Amino acid sequence: xxxxxxxxxxxxxxxxxxxxxxxxxxxxxxxxxxxxxxxxxxxxxxxxxxxxxxxxxxxxxxxxxxxxxxxxxxxxxxxxxxxxxxxxxxxxxxxxxxxxxxxxxxxxxxxxxxxxxxxxxxxxxxxxxxxxxxxxxxxxxxxxxxxxxxxxxxxxxxxxxxxxxxxxxxxxxxxxxxxxxxxxxxxxxxxxxxxxxxxxxxxxxxxxxxxxxxxxxxxxxxxxxxxxxxxxxxxxxxxxxxxxxxxxxxxxxxxxxxxxxxxxxxxx
Amino acid sequence: xxxxxxxxxxxxxxxxxxxxxxxxxxxxxxxxxxxxxxxxxxxxxxxxxxxxxxxxxxxxxxxxxxxxxxxxxxxxxxxxxxxxxxxxxxxxxxxxxxxxxxxxxxxxxxxxxxxxxxxxxxxxxxxxxxxxxxxxxxxxxxxxxxxxxxxxxxxxxxxxxxxxxxxxxxxxxxxxxxxxxxxxxxxxxxxxxxxxxxxxxxxxxxxxxxxxxxxxxxxxxxxxxxxxxxxxxxxxxxxxxxxxxxxxxxxxxxxxxxxxxxxxxxxxxxxxxxxxxxxxxxxxxxxxxxxxxxxxxxxxxxxxxxxx
Ligand SMILES: Nc1ncnc2c1ncn2[C@@H]1O[C@H](COP(=O)(O)OP(=O)(O)OP(=O)(O)O)[C@@H](O)[C@H]1O
Ligand SMILES: [Mg+2]
Numbered sequence: 174x175x176x177x178x179x180x181x182x183x184x185x186x187x188x189x190x191x192x193x194x195x196x197x198x199x200x201x202x203x204x205x206x207x208x209x210x211x212x213x214x215x216x217x218x219x220x221x222x223x224x225x226x227x228x229x230x231x232x233x234x235x236x237x238x239x240x241x242x243x244x245x246x247x248x249x250x251x252x253x254x255x256x257x258x259x260x261x262x263x264x265x266x267x268x269x270x271x272x273x274x275x276x277x278x279x280x281x282x283x284x285x286x287x288x289x290x291x292x293x294x295x296x297x298x299x300x301x302x303x304x305x306x307x308x309x310x311x312x313x314x315x316x317x318x319x320x321x322x323x324x325x326x327x328x329x330x331x332x333x334x335x336x337x338x339x340x341x342x343x344x345x346x347x348x349x350x351x352x353x354x355x356x357x358x359x360x361x362x363x364x365x366x367x368x369x370x371x372x373x374x375x376x377x378x379x380x381x382x383x384x385x386x387x388x389x390x391x392x393x394x395x396x397x398x399x400x401x402x403x404x405x406x407x408x409x410x411x412x413x414x415x416x417x418x419x420x421x422x423x424x425x426x427x428x429x430x431x432x433x434x435x436x437x438x439x440x441x
Numbered sequence: 442x443x444x445x446x447x448x449x450x451x452x453x454x455x456x457x458x459x460x461x462x463x464x465x466x467x468x469x470x471x472x473x474x475x476x477x478x479x480x481x482x483x484x485x486x487x488x489x490x491x492x493x494x495x496x497x498x499x500x501x502x503x504x505x506x507x508x509x510x511x512x513x514x515x516x517x518x519x520x521x522x523x524x525x526x527x528x529x530x531x532x533x534x535x536x537x538x539x540x541x542x543x544x545x546x547x548x549x550x551x552x553x554x555x556x557x558x559x560x561x562x563x564x565x566x567x568x569x570x571x572x573x574x575x576x577x578x579x580x581x582x583x584x585x586x587x588x589x590x591x592x593x594x595x596x597x598x599x600x601x602x603x604x605x606x607x608x609x610x611x612x613x614x615x616x617x618x619x620x621x622x623x624x625x626x627x628x629x630x631x632x633x634x635x636x637x638x639x640x641x642x643x644x645x646x647x648x649x650x651x652x653x654x655x656x657x658x659x660x661x662x663x664x665x666x667x668x669x670x671x672x673x674x675x676x677x678x679x680x681x682x683x684x685x686x687x688x689x690x691x692x693x694x695x696x697x698x699x700x701x702x703x704x705x706x707x708x709x710x711x712x713x714x715x716x717x718x719x720x721x722x723x724x725x726x727x728x729x730x731x732x733x734x735x736x737x738x739x740x741x742x743x744x745x746x747x748x749x
Contacts (some may be wrong), residue, residue, distance in 0.1 A: 189682075189741050189742045191744075192741075194743065208682055211678075217588040217591060218680050219683070220591075220677075221591050222687070233541045238686075348664075
């Protein structure tokens with residue numbers, strides 16, 4: 174497994190976890206959830222940035238937090254799997270490590286460390302993100318057009334005499350009245366944000382749709398490994414999208430695309 | 442060995458910057474480190490009151506105007522290893538002191554025979570405050586769990602970023618680009634400092650690399666003072682996250698200090714003052730902040746939950 178201590182420490186830091194610790198799935202989830210709640214609620218820390226921290230900006234940040242969650246969740250899951258096999262981490266023998274990895278049995282470790290047993294069952298979430306706000310422009314950073322034409326960059330002189338012309342920030346697409354959230358490609362995070370915007374808890378949705386809370390959480394967190402059957406997943410998405418008054422056909426199509434993509438990557 | 446400079450600022454008045462400066466200084470001195478405190482508060486120099494001293498006669502004015510060496514301006518305090526320099530309004534006035542002179546001051550400060558030099562920057566975010574902040578090895582912001590305090594912190598940080606990027610561009614013969622862009626921000630559709638930095642980065646890949654490198658080695662340390670409940674403690678985590686994710690700075694949450702009902706008793710108490718009596722929770726909280734600073738660590742969730 175690819176391992177990079179800096180990356181690991183960075184993600185632990187993002188979620189305020191002890192850089193030398195081995196957090197449990199429960200601790201990782203709680204740490205993630207705490208910050209996630211912070212970015213989707215009113216807060217004295219966010220309010221002063223109200224006019225610059227728009228929904229797009231928030232979604233970008235939430236995605237970074239989610240990346241941290243997934244990285245840590247996967248990392249520590251793999252770690253506990255290794256421990257299970259080798260007794261204590263001290264026993265890891267570099268010489269035999271490679272061969273051992275091949276013998277990973279389909280034990281119940283996945284279930285043992287799965288979030289299902291640990292996640293607090295009801296997640297209260299009543300805060301709304303402002304629905305009235307107009308869509309804000311996304312600043313496009315890419316230099317792609319230029320770099321296609323000029324394959325190599327020539328080092329410019331230390332001083333620039335002529336005024337530099339910069340393309341102005343592109344106008345945001347005007348989507349009269351619609352909230353940006355609804356126009357985003359549907360993924361777990363969007364489900365979560367729409368749910369929170371409606372002031373619904375996981376618990377509320379579970380009783381409304383009949384989907385188990387752990388499946389709803391897995392859906393929002395995109396824990397694709399929890400869904401063995403694409404058919405089940407599709408059914409969940411459609412029910413969930415309907416309960417959230419979202420376009421269920423589009424939701425199913427877009428979410429399933431992510432699922433299939435994941436499946437392809439994890440096939441072997 | 443050159444001394445390490447820690448600057449304590451953060452925008453809003455009355456958050457506890459002077460208190461934190463003096464307490465960190467005392468804690469370090471108790472541990473046997475040689476410490477010099479500098480009061481660089483333009484408007485209301487009062488660091489001496491936390492040290493139970495009168496305002497010294499000589500100040501940094503004498504350094505600038507009469508070339509008095511710093512060693513003659515430094516005062517001993519009641520605490521062994523802890524010394525004190527006061528600035529004053531005249532000496533640190535922008536018009537009075539050129540940037541070059543300030544650099545000279547910091548060169549001299551580094552050569553004071555101390556392990557640590559702590560600068561109390563006072564409130565506000567004028568040029569001098571920002572510059573002092575930027576020359577420091579550690580930049581510490583003391584905030585309160587209140588909206589105005591955070592508002593002030595963001596303003597402070599925006600100015601720090603602006604100044605830092607400006608200075609960096611200046612070093613590469615690109616002075617005024619950022620300033621001009623900001624002046625024409627309406628036409629260029631730049632709404633805030635973040636977009637200004639994006640604009641600057643997009644000038645060329647080389648500039649992008651420079652700016653990113655210079656911002657990457659910039660860490661802001663956060664202390665939340667006068668906390669009264671758990672939610673207040675969490676303000677620090679939220680602030681750190683915003684600084685990291687939105688302002689894209691490295692930020693560390695050093696810790697918090699609870700609101701102490703007997704604040705002045707604590708400050709004036711000879712015992713807590715001299716020995717920094719560990720029976721007082723405030724002293725413990727300061728202690729753990731200092732430890733985090735020295736070990737380059739920060740507060741994490743498990744510590745909060747275990748009730749540290
Ligand atoms: N932990 C605390 N508990 C209770 N009161 C406190 C605490 N910290 C600071 N204070 C109160 O806040 C006041 C301001 O503290 P201090 O002078 O250190 O702030 P400052 O940030 O240096 O202010 P200025 O911006 O005016 O220089 C103190 O006089 C004290 O009354
Ligand atoms: Mg002060």
